[in-house]
Amino acid sequence: MGEFKVHRVRFFDYMPTAIRAMAFNSRTERLAVARTDGALEIFNFADNYFQEKVIPGQDGRAVEALCWVGRRLFSGGLNGEITEYDLENLRPRYTVEAYGGPIWTISGKGTLLAVGCEDGTVKMFEILEQRIQFQRNLDRQKGRIISLSWHPSGSLIAAGMMDMIRIFDAETGRATHRLLVERGVGAPKSKGVVVWSVVFLSDHTIISSDSAGKVQIWDGLTGTLVRTHLVTKWDVLALSVSQDESSLIAGTSEGTVVQFQFISSTVDRQEKDWVRTRTFKNHSHDVRALVHTDTAVVSGGMDTQLVVRPLLDKVEKNTHESAMRKVAFPHRSLVCCAKKAGLLLFQFPDHLELWRLGDSDGHGKPDDILPVKRKPEKLIQLKRKGEDHICCSALSPCGGWLAYSTVTSLRLYRLQNNNISITKVSKLPKDRRSAHQLCFSTDSSKLFASSSNGSVVVVALSQPECRYLHTLKPKSGSRQTVHLLAASEDGKWLATANTDCEIHVYSLGKLTLHCTVPVYSSCPTAMAINPTTSNLVVVHADQQIFEYSLVQKEYTAWSRRLQKQGLHYLWLERDTPITHVAFNPKNPAHIILHDMFMFCIIDQSLPLPEAKNVLYNQMTLRSLPEPERIRHSHAFKICKNFQHLMCVSLLEDHSLVVVERPLLDIMSQLPAPVRQKKFAT
Amino acid sequence: MAKKQRGRTASSSKTETQTDSFSLMLESSDDEAPEEMTFEDSKTAAIRSMKQALETARREKELLKEKRRKRQELFQEQKKRKLLPADVLEEIDSALSKKQQQTEGEAAEEEEEGRKKRRRRDKRGHGREVSGNCTVTTVKERASASSQQQAAEDFLRSRLYGPGSCRTTSNEMLSLQNKTGRNKSAAVKFVKEDWACEEKAKAEKLRKRWIHEQQIPSC
Numbered sequence: 001m002g003e004f005k006v007h008r009v010r011f012f013d014y015m016p017t018a019i020r021a022m023a024f025n026s027r028t029e030r031l032a033v034a035r036t037d038g039a040l041e042i043f044n045f046a047d048n049y050f051q052e053k054v055i056p057g058q059d060g061r062a063v064e065a066l067c068w069v070g071r072r073l074f075s076g077g078l079n080g081e082i083t084e085y086d087l088e089n090l091r092p093r094y095t096v097e098a099y100g101g102p103i104w105t106i107s108g109k110g111t112l113l114a115v116g117c118e119d120g121t122v123k124m125f126e127i128l129e130q131r132i133q134f135q136r137n138l139d140r141q142k143g144r145i146i147s148l149s150w151h152p153s154g155s156l157i158a159a160g161m162m163d164m165i166r167i168f169d170a171e172t173g174r175a176t177h178r179l180l181v182e183r184g185v186g187a188p189k190s191k192g193v194v195v196w197s198v199v200f201l202s203d204h205t206i207i208s209s210d211s212a213g214k215v216q217i218w219d220g221l222t223g224t225l226v227r228t229h230l231v232t233k234w235d236v237l238a239l240s241v242s243q244d245e246s247s248l249i250a251g252t253s254e255g256t257v258v259q260f261q262f263i264s265s266t267v268d269r270q271e272k273d274w275v276r277t278r279t280f281k282n283h284s285h286d287v288r289a290l291v292h293t294d295t296a297v298v299s300g301g302m303d304t305q306l307v308v309r310p311l312l313d314k315v316e317k318n319t320h321e322s323a324m325r326k327v328a329f330p331h332r333s334l335v336c337c338a339k340k341a342g343l344l345l346f347q348f349p350d351h352l353e354l355w356r357l358g359d360s361d362g363h364g365k366p367d368d369i370l371p372v373k374r375k376p377e378k379l380i381q382l383k384r385k386g387e388d389h390i391c392c393s394a395l396s397p398c399g400g401w402l403a404y405s406t407v408t409s410l411r412l413y414r415l416q417n418n419n420i421s422i423t424k425v426s427k428l429p430k431d432r433r434s435a436h437q438l439c440f441s442t443d444s445s446k447l448f449a450s451s452s453n454g455s456v457v458v459v460a461l462s463q464p465e466c467r468y469l470h471t472l473k474p475k476s477g478s479r480q481t482v483h484l485l486a487a488s489e490d491g492k493w494l495a496t497a498n499t500d501c502e503i504h505v506y507s508l509g510k511l512t513l514h515c516t517v518p519v520y521s522s523c524p525t526a527m528a529i530n531p532t533t534s535n536l537v538v539v540h541a542d543q544q545i546f547e548y549s550l551v552q553k554e555y556t557a558w559s560r561r562l563q564k565q566g567l568h569y570l571w572l573e574r575d576t577p578i579t580h581v582a583f584n585p586k587n588p589a590h591i592i593l594h595d596m597f598m599f600c601i602i603d604q605s606l607p608l609p610e611a612k613n614v615l616y617n618q619m620t621l622r623s624l625p626e627p628e629r630i631r632h633s634h635a636f637k638i639c640k641n642f643q644h645l646m647c648v649s650l651l652e653d654h655s656l657v658v659v660e661r662p663l664l665d666i667m668s669q670l671p672a673p674v675r676q677k678k679f680a681t
Numbered sequence: 682m683a684k685k686q687r688g689r690t691a692s693s694s695k696t697e698t699q700t701d702s703f704s705l706m707l708e709s710s711d712d713e714a715p716e717e718m719t720f721e722d723s724k725t726a727a728i729r730s731m732k733q734a735l736e737t738a739r740r741e742k743e744l745l746k747e748k749r750r751k752r753q754e755l756f757q758e759q760k761k762r763k764l765l766p767a768d769v770l771e772e773i774d775s776a777l778s779k780k781q782q783q784t785e786g787e788a789a790e791e792e793e794e795g796r797k798k799r800r801r802r803d804k805r806g807h808g809r810e811v812s813g814n815c816t817v818t819t820v821k822e823r824a825s826a827s828s829q830q831q832a833a834e835d836f837l838r839s840r841l842y843g844p845g846s847c848r849t850t851s852n853e854m855l856s857l858q859n860k861t862g863r864n865k866s867a868a869v870k871f872v873k874e875d876w877a878c879e880e881k882a883k884a885e886k887l888r889k890r891w892i893h894e895q896q897i898p899s900c
Contacts (some may be wrong), residue, residue, distance in 0.1 A: 080826055101829045102832075118829060668855060671847065676847060
């Protein structure tokens with residue numbers, strides 16, 4: 001494996017924001033997740049829950065509800081605006097003011113979008129080809145509309161409000177029923193009960209969840225209460241029902257998700273009833289958003305993690321599919337490391353931090369902690385301009401240039417490191433408004449910026465002025481933006497990958513398309529070009545590794561051997577994607593990969609592990625005598641000493657930088673959880 | 682409001698003058714030795730002074746009336762000045778009616794176009810174009826929107842984290858997890874950093890002063 005001096009970096013105070021709303025599109029198997037800072041994430045459930053797309057947030061865009069209509073995604077927020085998103089160019093397409101005060105909920109059916117507002121109106125918007133248009137208001141009510149649910153036929157709408165549920169006739173706009181929800185026991189009279197969520201089933205059953213901790217089942221035809229389930233002492237914040245309406249889940253402030261099923265309570269009885277069946281506790285804080293897919297319960301909330309919990313009666317037991325998934329970190333790198341200068345750039349939504357790594361002159365045995373001679377220091381904290389959050393950033397390998405982009409603007413800065421100074425490069429080419437991914441060439445002479453519709457812009461960097469050189473465009477019809485960029489060390493190649501799983505390699509000398517890597521069904525999560533062999537190493541969301549020779553335009557022999565033999569089953573069972581690929585300049589056969597829980601050095605010269613081999617064999621190897629080791633060693637050398645990794649990178653002086661962010665640190669900074677009494681504490 | 686105030690001040694001044702005259706009389710009687718006065722004399726004097734007082738009051742009232750009248754006139758004058766002259770107004774009126782006739786005469790298509798234009802103008806949002814480069818936008822509406830947003834967020838916060846929501850801190854939750862978990866470890870946060878802030882600041886200040894005091898005698 002080799003020995004490295006490791007910089008163990010723990011000063012990246014990355015703090016994810018809470019999940020506020022979710023919406024699942026069962027046709028495309030995409031989950032949209034809205035966070036409290038207004039950021040939107042798209043997860044592909046068909047491709048190992050990979051976080052395909054991220055639309056950065058904006059100040060004041062407090063997204064409160066999400067809704068898919070076909071392939072279009074709409075959100076409503078407390079700023080009173082309805083936003084449709086452009087999922088190809090990763091930006092809001094347009095916003096429409098609803099003129100009803102803050103929007104609490106949004107729900108689509110067919111070509112209509114119903115919006116529940118603070119002023120007590122349910123507003124209907126017609127979804128047109130290019131935009132949405134206000135159609136009419138339903139009867140205005142006193143008090144805010146917190147939740148909405150369409151009857152599957154589209155003729156009725158149930159609206160959850162303060163202290164009651166209203167049923168509207170969608171055609172006439174008249175309120176037909178009023179279901180009064182009673183206050184919790186012992187609650188003060190002044191504090192009304194909030195109907196946080198409501199679900200309208202096709203048999204006219206209405207299910208509501210409220211702030212008194214109840215899940216109530218109502219008959220929507222007569223407007224009578226059928227059954228009350230007291231679930232918690234706190235609020236029941238979210239509800240979701242499966243598509244076949246046989247199972248319902250409710251998320252509470254305690255962090256539990258309670259499942260109800262529509263079954264007959266005793267074996268011999270025919271009539272069915274909603275019965276509380278299971279309780280999941282996967283969250284430490286409030287569950288604010290829930291989705292019931294066909295096979296799993298997806299939940300998210302204040303503890304910022306997305307949890308996918310497969311239902312064991314729907315999937316095969318003890319398989320890869322039945323394992324629980326937690327997504328805690330973004331599936332892309334927020335850290336940029338300048339290899340030559342020993343600088344680290346940390347990306348936050350509203351600022352960037354530039355740090356110089358510490359230094360130590362000590363020599364020690366493996367596993368020793370060396371004394372720090374020079375402490376790491378924060379050189380620059382750069383606040384972003386405008387109200388859009390930062391979507392990507394990059395630091396040049398020499399540490400002399402810094403670039404970041406928001407949805408609306410791209411900014412480039414020149415850094416002087418000996419006397420720390422930063423100057424903005426004002427003369428950027430005019431039409432280079434924004435970028436989705438940024439990358440500097442190794443000699444810091446060029447900046448590559450992934451632009452709209454899958455094109456990549458090449459900008460030449462020089463001191464007084466930066467010049468636009470070329471736009472690289474793929475020939476294929478894909479309009480998805482490029483989410484990965486990798487430039488080769490010798491400046492000859494640039495590899496780009498988009499979310500349609502296409503990988504294009506451009507020749508930078510001729511500025512033309514060199515070749516296209518055969519399309520694999522899973523999305524690339526990380527890639528890099530080997531500096532000595534010019535082989536492109538690509539890792540996909542399903543954990544497969546490919547090596548493609550750019551000179552011969554074919555997969556290398558090692559890659560073919562790996563595919564033939566197959567990866568170790570433990571490697572395939574890992575549940576976080578590889579987010580960074582690096583190489584060891586001293587040994588070209590070494591590939592350094594990392595995910596959230598481990599980093600791995602793949603030695604291409606060693607035999608591949610077979611299924612009967614132990615994958616994590618570092619400890620056993622150490623205990624063996626020297627000559628025996630060779631017989632037992634295999635290509636995958638995995639280190640789990642450092643946990644919850646944000647970045648692993650190799651510096652030019654052959655020392656390893658490991659950026660950690662322990663989940664415990666994140667957890668200790670979260671907002672207040674509910675107070676639960678535990679026996680004997 | 683203004684009128685009321687004015688009235689009040691006027692009345693107060695009136696009373697003042699009356700008291701002044703009385704005090705004058707008193708003074709005169711105070712200085713000299715008491716003179717003999719017939720009842721008639723005193724009566725006439727009293728009547729005179731009463732009359733005087735009434736007169737002054739009336740005069741003041743009239744003055745006030747005059748003042749108001751003048752003000753009224755001024756306002757009317759200003760109003761007139763603001764309005765365009767009658768001939769100009771007439772001209773505009775006639776022009777408008779002409780235009781209407783024209784539009785009515787024109788084909789339906791053009792009318793639609795005009796409508797579109799108007800709609801486009803509407804779509805521009807709160808902004809309205811005045812001549813040249815400047816635009817006028819309403820500031821108040823946006824402010825109210827943000828205040829509404831703030832109110833909505835406050836509602837949410839008060840419901841979830843407000844009084845009666847029974848919340849604890851994450852630190853306590855973590856320590857509880859540590860207690861009930863299988864492998865016990867050190868507490869996540871040993872030190873309460875926000876504990877006794879004022880005392881700490883005070884101590885720091887005292888320490889600095891002490892160091893300063895120590896240094897002075899030595900040099």
